[in-house]
Amino acid sequence: MISPSVYPAILSFLVLTSSAAASDGEPTSTTTACTASSTSGAFFDLRHDAAIKPKPDGSRPSHSRGAPLTDYKARGWDYGSNFTLNICNAVVEPIEDVKDIEESKWQNISAYYVSKGDYYSLGFQSAKPVTRGKELVLQYTGGSHCGAKKSRSLSLSDRSTVHAGAAYRDYENEEDEPTSPTPEGSDEGENENEDDSDDSDNDKNNNKDDEDEVRRKSTTIFFSCDRDTIGGNAQVSFVAVDPDECNYVFKVKSAHACATAEPHKPGSVGPGSVFAIILVVAVFVYLLGGVFYNRTVGNARGWRQLPNYSMWASVWSFICGVAIAGGEFGCQIDGTCPLGSAQLPSDGPSQMNHFVKDDGINLFRIPTSWQFLVNNQLGGNLDPSNLSKYDQLMQSCLDTGAFCMIDIHNFARWDGQIIGQGGPTDEQFASFWGQLAGKYAANDNIIFELMNEPHDLDIGIWAQTCQKAVTAIREAGATSQMILLPSTNFDSAATLDWSLLAITNPDGTTDNLILDIHKYLDEDNSGTHAACTTDNVDVFTTVARYLRSNRRKGFISETGASSDASCMTAFCAQNSFINTNADVFTGLVAWGAGSFSTSYVLSLTPSNQNGRLVDNTLMKQCVLATWNNAHNNSTLPTRTSAATSTAVSSSRATTATKPSSVLVLTSTLLSIPTGLLTASRGAAASNFPTNFPTKSNNTISASPSPVDTTGLLVLTDVFSGTTLSTLALATGTPPPRSGFGDLITAQSDAPLRTQAATTASESSLSTPAAAAVSIAVGTSTLWSLVFVAAISLI
Known part of the structure; x- marks a missing residue:
């Protein structure tokens, strides 16, 4: 017994089945009228050869596309009549008294001839030429009656030739007629010789050997390619007719009968659609595969499930920001950071709101120390109290929607001992970063700066230490955030080391692993002098070349200058260059604001004027203006000469x-x-x-x-x-x-x-524009190959 619950399903199935059957009985065609395609891919378009009716005033219709306005004429030669026909369309000239054809169908006749004043149809209109091998053929059927009869016309060989301008003539019995008496009592109409008879009853009485079924005249047109036709119009010739005068054969020479490439068919999938389908499929595979991986492997939720979310979220803009200093106060270059010296800025949240809302800044670097976050307990867990203080500032940063950089300001040391090189172990450093990353793993706006300005250490060993920290961060769930990799020599732009390039994510990729770079413009690159003496455009030109050649990116997480006249030019030029080379420089952080007073030599702290925060000139001209100008105008800066340079050539x-x-x-x-x-x-x-x-x-x-x-x-x-x-x-x-x-x-x-360094590959990547062109060409080539492969499979 069938359960009642399945009745709706059965009913739906029957409805769908009946709908499908109905649709099967109504086939649709996507073939364009008066065109044909061969199995070899050749395409023929005869629409330009189809004669059309002119306007009542005799002018050409706007849609004529150069088609003729009169029917085609073909000389009958020995047949005795000339022929009028059209291609694909009904004849243009009106006709009447067509034998054996209902009057309502006269307007659909595509070929005919006239004999003794009567019109004989050679078939109705058809716009479906077909290819048979190398031949292009068009047929009209359903014409006037035809067939073999004893009293029928003379054989074609007994007929006289008709001249080209003749309308019709009676050539039958022209020699025998005087000696052919009419039988007594016979009907004159029954003995009269005609091409065809429209009375089927008389045919049966006078021609008992006729077929029981009436046969009708038809037309077969063979097309041949001829690009030299006079005036570009098709030329029609009568070729033959069968003995029963049922099938008439014509030949048409036309330039439009030459094979061409087949255009896109209406209703079919064209090349553009194929490309779009491939692109859509690729995007869906990328999105669905990435979401599945991030959910199951990375335990991601929300927007973070999207593949490479952090990269796409930041791809449209260069990250520019300010350091909100104070948490690192008291830290020395030997890694000593007294807990009581830290001064987290109380007005940090208001400064960050000002920088975001009034200036459009989208990044803040917030320094602190390892000692502060673990309450001076090396190898211990994060201290809840101190972490809460630091986290309040971090949350204020995140609330603005900006990127927030965690800066551990220890110079790769703990109280004078180098991390991983006699001081804290790699495991202690990795454990610290794993705990901190776990705290902020759910927020993609976090940037992890592993260490501020390492110096005087073995870079090879330090790279191994950084690798363990990166692994700990990723395994803590922070799988997509940027991690800045610091080199030695105080993160100097001059000392980017190859050892850092070997650091990878746990999956072997280098996604969002960015080289950390610091650079000042004073005489010793310390940022402690008011005068700027270094042309950093030279330095960053070298760095940009290095990054492009290694297909990596850098982040200038600390740079700064004073408001001295020498700096207003050099600092602005440096920042303009960095901004306009955003293909290799991800972001820039200017030093510094936060707990610094407005009198500090490198201060970018906004002043409070009547309850309103106002930026100083250095901030306006060399940080904000260069950032906005570079991205609004896309212009490269004018290169400046070094201020003072004692060089040995x-x-x-x-x-x-x-x-x-x-x-x-x-x-x-x-x-x-x-x-x-x-x-x-x-x-x-x-x-x-x-x-x-x-x-x-x-x-x-x-x-x-x-x-x-x-x-x-x-x-x-x-x-x-x-x-x-x-x-x-x-x-x-x-x-x-x-x-x-x-x-x-x-x-x-x-x-x-x-000596062998000047190579074409480096030259081709020497500018962002050239690199972009290279990427565009490569992408176009790749998709071209995909497109060709797809077409070959269709």
């Missing part, structure tokens, strides 16, 4: 690259200018020749003359052999914050290059 240099980012200058002639020069013997320079003139204080005085410095020094923690081009020895003693590598790059005019 290289007249000849041969370089070789060693592992671990060691660049060896093996044969260099330097022209030493007059003055005091310092050669550092620190970690960044070694292998001084024994005959190199030095004093106890490492200071030498030399007159302008070539000095052979073969084997002079080995520079570590600098770019590979494709980045520097001139060597410079800086004046003054390198301060702890700077290091030798900073001075070299800051004092150099152009990047150092090996």
Whole structure:
């Protein structure tokens, strides 16, 4: 027994089945009238050969497309009558008294001839030419009656030739008629010879051998390609008729009978649709696959389920912001950070609201220390009380909708001991970051800066330490946030190290792993002097080239200058360059606001004027204006010369690259200018020749003359052999914050290059525009291949 619950389903099925059956009985055609396609792909369009009726005033209709306005005429030669026909359409000229055809159908006749004043149809209109092999054929059927009869016409061979202008003639019995008596008592109409008879009863009486079923005349038109037709119009010729005068054959020469490429058929899937379908499928696979992976593997929810959400969320704008300082106050470069020195800014939330609402800033860097977050308990868990204080500032940042960067301001140390190199273990550092990342894993606007300004350490070991921290962050659930990878030498732009490029996410990718970069413009890159003496456009040109060649991105998480006149030009030029090279520079953070007073040399803290926060000139011109101008106008900055540069030019240099980012200058002639020069013997320079003139204080005085410095020094923690081009020895003693590598790059005019460094690939990626063109060409090529492959399968 069938359950009553299934009746609705059965009824629905029957309705659908009946609908389908009804639709099957009403086939639709997508073939365009008067066109045909062969199995080999050839396409024929005869619409231009179909004659159409002119307007009542005799003018050509607007939709005529050059079609003729009169019917085609074909000479009958030995047949005895000439023919009138049209292609695909009914004949244009009106006709009447058509034998064996109802009057209502006269208007649909496409071919006919006239005999003894009567019209004989050769078939009704058809707009469906077909291809048979290499032949293009059009047929008309349903004409006047025809068939073999004893009393019928003379054979074609007995007929006389008709001239071209004849309308009709009676050629039958023209010799026999005088000697053919009419039988007595017979009906004259029964003995009269005609081409065809419209009386089927008489046919049966006089021709008993006729077929029981009436046959009708038809037309077969063969088309041939002829691009040299006179005036471009088709030419029609009568070819033959069968003995029963039922099938009439014509040949048409026309340029439109030549095969062409088949256009898109209405109702079918064209090339553009195929491409769109492939694109839509690819997008759906990308979205659904990414969502499935992020939900099941990454336990993501909400918008974070979308694949590469962080990248797409930030792809439309360069991130520009300000450091809200205070939490790092008291921290020294040896990693000592007294808890009582931290001064989280009480007006930090109001400053951030001002920067976002009034200035459009979309990033804040919020420094703190490792000691503060764990209440000075190395290896311990995050301290709830101190974490709550820091988190209040972070939540105020997140409430603005901006990106919020967690900055651990420890210089890769804990109370003088290097992390992973005699001090805190890698595991302790990774555990700390795992706990902190778990706290903010659900928010994609968080940026993790692993460490502020590491220095004087083994970069290879430090890279391994960073790798463990990255793994801990990702495994804590922060799978899509940006992580900034700090190098040595105080994160200097001059010392990006190749070791950092080997750091990956747990899945082996480098998505959202960004190189951390700091750079100031004063004489020692410390950000402690008012005057700006360095052309950082030179420096960042080198950095941009490095990033493009390695297909990575950098983040300038700390840079700054004073309001000194020398800085208003240099700082603005630097920031303009960074903004307009956003293909490799993800963001920029200017130092600093927060707990800094407005009198601080690098202050960007807004002043309170009658209860309203107002930015200083440096903030307006060199941070906000350069950011807005670069993205509104898409213009590159005008390059400025270095303010003051004591450089030593290289007249000849041969370089070789060693592992671990060691660049060896093996044969260099330097022209030493007059003055005091310092050669550092620190970690960044070694292998001084024994005959190199030095004093106890490492200071030498030399007159302008070539000095052979073969084997002079080995520079570590600098770019590979494709980045520097001139060597410079800086004046003054390198301060702890700077290091030798900073001075070299800051004092150099152009990047150092090996003899084989100038390659076409690097040149092609030297500008964002060129890189964009390269990406566009590559993408177009890829989709072209996909398109061709798809077409080949259809």
